[in-house]
Amino acid sequence: MLQDAMFPVKEIPAVITGSSWSDEYPSSASNTGHKFIVRKDTGKILSCMTNNYKLVKNETIIKYAQPIIKKNGGEIKEVNVLSDGAKVHMSWHFPKQIVSVGKNDDLTPEIVIRNSYDGTVGVNIIAGAFRLVCSNGAIIGIVAKKYTNKHIKSNVSLDDLESVIEETMNNTKVIFKEEFPILQGTNFKDKHLVDFIKLFPLQANEMVTQSLIANRPKSFWDLFNVGTNVLTHHMNRGSEATHSIENQLYPSVRKWAIKESNVAIA
Numbered sequence: 001m002l003q004d005a006m007f008p009v010k011e012i013p014a015v016i017t018g019s020s021w022s023d024e025y026p027s028s029a030s031n032t033g034h035k036f037i038v039r040k041d042t043g044k045i046l047s048c049m050t051n052n053y054k055l056v057k058n059e060t061i062i063k064y065a066q067p068i069i070k071k072n073g074g075e076i077k078e079v080n081v082l083s084d085g086a087k088v089h090m091s092w093h094f095p096k097q098i099v100s101v102g103k104n105d106d107l108t109p110e111i112v113i114r115n116s117y118d119g120t121v122g123v124n125i126i127a128g129a130f131r132l133v134c135s136n137g138a139i140i141g142i143v144a145k146k147y148t149n150k151h152i153k154s155n156v157s158l159d160d161l162e163s164v165i166e167e168t169m170n171n172t173k174v175i176f177k178e179e180f181p182i183l184q185g186t187n188f189k190d191k192h193l194v195d196f197i198k199l200f201p202l203q204a205n206e207m208v209t210q211s212l213i214a215n216r217p218k219s220f221w222d223l224f225n226v227g228t229n230v231l232t233h234h235m236n237r238g239s240e241a242t243h244s245i246e247n248q249l250y251p252s253v254r255k256w257a258i259k260e261s262n263v264a265i266a
Contacts, residue, residue: 001079002066005058005088008040009117014048037117039085046086047118054151056123058088058115069111073097077110082240087116089243122150127167128175179254183221186261195256196223199248200230201241207234220257224250 014034037046037055074092081088094109114124125148193212200208211230217223227249235242 001076002062002090004079004081005090006062007042007058007085009046009055009057009085010038010040011055012036012038042084044084046084049119049151053119055117056115056151061113061115061123062090065111065113074111078237080238080243082238083118086118087114087121087240089114119151122148124148179258180221182261183224183253183257184219186220186257187218188220188223188256188260192220192223192256192260195252196227199227199245199252204230204235220253220260224253227253 012035014032014036016032033051034048035051035053036048037053038044039046069092073094073096075095076090077093078091079088080090089112091110091112097109098106110128112126112128114121114126116122197205197208197212208226208230211226211234215222215226215229217226231242231246231249235245
């Protein structure tokens with residue numbers, strides 16, 4: 001799957017020539033201070049960026065990250081190439097580091113790495129505990145560590161990656177001990193159902209409502225389970241909107257539960 005994200009890219013200067021623009025421009029090529037990021041295998045222009053943009057290739061990130069993750073027991077779980085290659089979303093999980101939070105309900109640490117060639121995402125690494133639900137998985141859960149490095153001319157450092165991987169093993173256990181009992185022991189109110197449904201796009205309202213009726217959730221933990229089920233079984237894994245909802249689900253449910261229980265968590 002990693003090969004899907006390792007397609008070749010190149011930079012092409014964005015220039016203005018007299019032959020293709022009005023006479024006010026010189027006939028010789030004139031640098032605009034911008035450059036095109038082009039996918040070499042398809043010829044697709046992925047973006048037009050300023051010359052200050054530092055190209056960090058997916059291939060570079062993978063070659064740096066994969067040995068570290070593998071050494072720590074990580075296995076590739078999911079690779080999504082979005083917008084014709086302008087963005088990539090990759091995740092690894094650690095199947096030997098399973099933490100049980102209930103009967104037949106397990107969580108495992110994961111590392112999620114995002115990158116883009118259009119400037120929308122820098123080198124973005126999220127580490128946390130994510131649901132073990134089904135074979136196609138869900139990039140949702142509890143974020144224990146987040147690292148972001150923008151694409152600028154100064155060197156983009158990936159030296160923090162190993163510490164991120166190691167810290168997530170310990171941080172997730174602390175999060176389970178402090179937060180999960182609150183979600184499991186606190187029941188939600190009708191207002192929370194309304195807010196929950198609003199997390200999803202309008203076209204998914206009927207599907208979300210049917211899932212709520214079928215599962216009859218009572219606690220915030222139950223509500224989180226419903227959201228996980230919808231995202232993993234009923235929404236498009238290749239859609240950017242799906243990943244956006246995944247990033248919001250746990251933080252939203254956590255916030256509602258803590259407020260309802262009147263328990264303060266750092």
